[in-house]
Amino acid sequence: MSEPAAGAAPANTVPKLGIDRVCRTFAGVGKQGSATVALHNVSLDVRAGELVSIIGPSGCGKSTLLEIAGGLQEPTSGRVLVDGKATSGPGPERAIIFQSYALFPWRSVLRNVAFPLEVGKVPKAEREARAAEALRLVGLTKFQSHYPAQLSGGMRQRVAIARAFVRDPDILLMDEPFGALDAITRELLQEQLSALHLQQRKTVVFVTHSVSEAVRLSDRIVVLGIQPGRVVGSFTLPRDPGQVADLPQREREFSDIRDELWNLLLRHGNSPALHVKQPG
């Protein structure tokens, strides 16, 4: 068991984000269509300041789980708790970052970042100042009057990160945020996210399908299996509190965990041949 990161709450207090026995069933399509169980009895506690990765084969419901945590979907049963209190729907203490950036193409970078504040009816001068500050954090000050179409994929995702940060949420929910980026940009943004996480002390839930990304970034990795989506494993990866992590070094350090993760994923993948020894 690792020590909680410096500044984070001790392990015995209420988790920042709690997923409590969440099930999600999708009704079948057509007459014979049977209902699909996307998530079965998933529980997960995330401490304040912790970065937890959720990894699993495609179709394991990891994106569904993230949307439930973000309040975009309601669970069929179970609860989502923030600071121990059950929530329903989205809230300003949580922000979601999507793989496809989800920037509004008709808004300039600055107005994209200011969007959450505009929704909350923050006065114009204040929201522009706060948006500019968030852009400074991701190093895009010079690009505030550009449109998203003028930016590279990596820059767009940084705008999306700035937009998520602008209301200063406690919890960041990231749905394969770097999945659409090329390898070099991806690596850069991993470094930057890691540094930003250290500086801002956010609680992060990070959905990915990349084993190495999960090992590099996470304090903890939760593995979901398929049919139904459920937790099949969990790994803790201790790190030196308060110090910028050397990500490639972390990947080497936890190579045994990486191998174990691979084995677990293969065992719970969606290939029928691999499906046989799936435990009840």
Add this chain to the structure above:
Amino acid sequence: MTQHDTLLAEPADLDRPPATAARRRVALGRWQGVAAVAAFLLLWQLVSELQLVDTFSLPPFTTVVAATYDLAKTGLLWSDIGISLLRAGCGFALALVVGIGVGLAIGWSRSASRWLSAPMEFFRQMPPLAMYPVFLLFLGLGLKSQIAMVFWGSVWPILLNTINGCQQVDDTLTKAARSYGVSRWQMFTKVVLPSAIPVISTGVRLGGTYALLVLVGAEMIGAQNGIGFLILNSQDTLEVPNMYSGILILACLGLILNFLLLRLERRITRWRLHA
């Protein structure tokens, strides 16, 4: 990576090389277009001058220009253009208000669009000319019926594009907006409407073209003035150059209208041009 005030490095400036090659290609394209039109007019002139066709049925281009000049001098042309623009303008304006207004209402409500899309498809298939007797019965002979025709001809593309535009909103954008807690009204004004605007403006341009098309038909069957009347009447009275004047003027009006609507569309959707 060391930790400092700005965690992420400023990327290099987006200074793109000035797109001179592309600009030259656009300029060349424009020049080629002008040359092609000039060639067409020259061909017209020659075919008529050399009497390859019946000169009465196709007078030379220069004769048509002269006839247009005469029409303009008597002032008759201006009043015809004026009344045509009034009819087309009122009908098109009405179509804009109704098409966009009703379209937004329908597009915003899923159940409304499920109920109304079939009847709308049905109405759309009724040609404006076929509706003219109906308009006559209700509105009588005159300006109102003419406006109703133009309205009927141009409202459908505007209406249908508005509905489509509202329903084509990118799912991840609505998700992102919902995650920031937008109200239903904010979702409409800040997400649905702006993302529908490019589709709506295509419908508006189509509607503008249809407005002029229908206008001519309406003026030919039920008016005593206007460009459509001028064209048919000139043929009746054997003033063939005047007939061609009317046709050319209509083409020019169509070009101008399309140019203006395109300018407006580019202005509103400036963000798309950067792609």
